[in-house]
Amino acid sequence: MGIDPKRSRERMVREQIEARGISDPMVLAAMRKVPRHLFVEEALRAQAYEDHPLPIGHGQTISQPYIVALMSSLLEIRPGMRVLEIGTGSGYQAAILAEMGAEVYSVECLQPLYAAAFSRLTKMRCFKVHLKLDDGTLGWPEEAPFQRIMVTAGGPDLPRPLLEQLDDPGILLIPMGVKKRHQELIRLVKQDGGIKKSNLGPVMFVDLVGTHGW
Numbered sequence: 001m002g003i004d005p006k007r008s009r010e011r012m013v014r015e016q017i018e019a020r021g022i023s024d025p026m027v028l029a030a031m032r033k034v035p036r037h038l039f040v041e042e043a044l045r046a047q048a049y050e051d052h053p054l055p056i057g058h059g060q061t062i063s064q065p066y067i068v069a070l071m072s073s074l075l076e077i078r079p080g081m082r083v084l085e086i087g088t089g090s091g092y093q094a095a096i097l098a099e100m101g102a103e104v105y106s107v108e109c110l111q112p113l114y115a116a117a118f119s120r121l122t123k124m125r126c127f128k129v130h131l132k133l134d135d136g137t138l139g140w141p142e143e144a145p146f147q148r149i150m151v152t153a154g155g156p157d158l159p160r161p162l163l164e165q166l167d168d169p170g171i172l173l174i175p176m177g178v179k180k181r182h183q184e185l186i187r188l189v190k191q192d193g194g195i196k197k198s199n200l201g202p203v204m205f206v207d208l209v210g211t212h213g214w
Contacts, residue, residue: 005037008049012036016051017069024073030099031069036062039092039120058110060206062090063152067203069096071173074187074200075148077102082143084165086136087152087208091117091129097150098128105143107136109209137210139165151175154183155208162212166190175205180214 013031022028037048039062044054053061063071071093077083079101085094088108094117097104106129108114114133121129132140136151137159144165151162154175166172169191177183185200207214 003037003046003049005035005049009033009036012049012065016066020066020070022066022069022073026077026100027069027072027096030072030096031065034092034095034099035124036065036092038124039090039095056090056113056116058112060089060110060113062092063205068093071150071152071185072096072100074173075150075171077148081147082145082167083148083150084140084143084146084162085150085152086139086162087206088117088131089113089152091121091126093150093152094129094131095121095124095126098126102128102148104129105132105140105146106130107132107134107140109134109136135210137161137208137212141165146170149173151208152205153208153213154180154203154205155213157212158186158188159208159210159212163188163190163195168193175203175208180207 037045040048053064077100081102083102083104085106088106094104094106139161145167147167147170149172151174172188175183176186185203187198189196
């Protein structure tokens, strides 16, 4: 592979994450521990800790380390929380959330990615991640409600089923935009029956595909 994974993780956290102002100790500890290089194809492992996304096949990517850390921090995870992730992808984001102590329910719509993530997470004994092959825009109603929901793909609008499956209080993160691959990161906080919406700036995610997506 040509890299020292432990040193690479430490450098990634120090130069890409802490340097950009993320200080949540649970996020930093998880990013230091989870072996990111095991979530990409062997030919790309030497690039696993670099400051950019990487392809994982089928038009999908594993997000830039900073984005993974940022979204994990914005969810304000506490141990024992039930978290719904839409878009399993490589499984890396789910593994980070589980390492932070969450019980993660992750939905992937592409069978090859689902199968690869299932195999990867099983080998790593990451038993706090539960996977489902389905239309992510419908959520996971059988396991709802969820205290936190994270969508790792960008859609034109907020899928109503996800908002309905968000607990009160709860936090939902989703990239949204009227143009594909150009979105704003939206944070919704549900509390006492009301919704507070925050726009956290431009991002670029793969497309959210499904009944309530593209």
